Amino acid sequence: MAKLVSSTPLILSERTSARQKRSRASANQIQLIEPISSRLGPAVVDENSQNRVPVLRAPNTEVITHRQIDLPSFLLHQGDAIAWLNSLPEESAELVITDPPYESLEKHRSVGTTTRLKRSKASSNEWFNIFPNARFPELMASVWRILKWNSHFYLFCDAETMFVVKPLAEQAGFKFWKPLVWDKKRLGMGYHYRARYEFILFFEKGKRRLTSLSIPDVIEVPRISRGYPTEKPVAVSRILIGQSTESGALVVDPFSGSGSVGVAALALGRQFWGNDSSETALQVSMRRLEGTMNETMIKNADVHSDEE
Numbered sequence: 001m002a003k004l005v006s007s008t009p010l011i012l013s014e015r016t017s018a019r020q021k022r023s024r025a026s027a028n029q030i031q032l033i034e035p036i037s038s039r040l041g042p043a044v045v046d047e048n049s050q051n052r053v054p055v056l057r058a059p060n061t062e063v064i065t066h067r068q069i070d071l072p073s074f075l076l077h078q079g080d081a082i083a084w085l086n087s088l089p090e091e092s093a094e095l096v097i098t099d100p101p102y103e104s105l106e107k108h109r110s111v112g113t114t115t116r117l118k119r120s121k122a123s124s125n126e127w128f129n130i131f132p133n134a135r136f137p138e139l140m141a142s143v144w145r146i147l148k149w150n151s152h153f154y155l156f157c158d159a160e161t162m163f164v165v166k167p168l169a170e171q172a173g174f175k176f177w178k179p180l181v182w183d184k185k186r187l188g189m190g191y192h193y194r195a196r197y198e199f200i201l202f203f204e205k206g207k208r209r210l211t212s213l214s215i216p217d218v219i220e221v222p223r224i225s226r227g228y229p230t231e232k233p234v235a236v237s238r239i240l241i242g243q244s245t246e247s248g249a250l251v252v253d254p255f256s257g258s259g260s261v262g263v264a265a266l267a268l269g270r271q272f273w274g275n276d277s278s279e280t281a282l283q284v285s286m287r288r289l290e291g292t293m294n295e296t297m298i299k300n301a302d303v304h305s306d307e308e
Helices: 018-027 081-087 104-110 133-146 159-172 234-244 260-267 279-307
Strands: 011-013 074-078 093-098 147-157 175-183 197-205 218-220 250-253 271-276
Touching: 074 260, 074 279, 081 133, 081 271, 093 133, 093 234, 133 147, 133 159, 147 159, 147 234, 159 175, 159 197, 234 260, 250 260, 260 271, 260 279, 271 279
Parallel strands: 011 074, 074 271, 093 147, 093 250, 175 218, 250 271
Antiparallel strands: 147 197, 175 197
């Protein structure tokens, strides 16, 4: 088995040519075992797999204090979320956590009852394009396809979007357990009872036991102030990832934004693949994820030094 061990990860863009990808991979000391298409991300950890999917592997594994240390890895892709999911191998991920820029954000923002962002031609803000409700059936089917059996799927949304997503996810095959409540601990905007929470819809494919049955369905973590728009705290994702995966598992986020899910995944020793349509978001994610990997490498080095 060849684990994905990438100390300097690679961003793949739908607009990047194959030659540019090979050049950038060489510059970042990443070896592409097989040619990679403009929309296909690496998705296997077995060099002998018959799926013929590219594997990213560092040519020289990091060696610290005379021991080989395998680091968590990540891959970022720029493009349409559904197209990217459909390019990944079937049943390749152990967990999906995501926060689509749902349609109701536009309605609330137009009357000033949610986060105010700078405008652009594509949306009411310059940060992300709104994901229309009409595309949720495609999204649910794509998430179902890439998830392994006996795995979980979490989706952040508001109360209005929950009524849209729940039946569509069930039609795709998911079992809906319940909405978790993220208590942001601080008042948000609004006219009819000011907002202080957000839902996290909890779905299951097959049957998987949670790591701990003592975690409540209300997750109390303060919201991020002055961060990336709609940024979710890493602490929330850490709870979800810890509850639904084991070390080394692959966590996927098709609307990765500033990379909070990825930061939590790497910190917990999981692999992460993320996608976003925004180049700005991917630049923010890259900085955060590289920083997390550096911290993990230092921590692992300290642990192995103590063992010597």
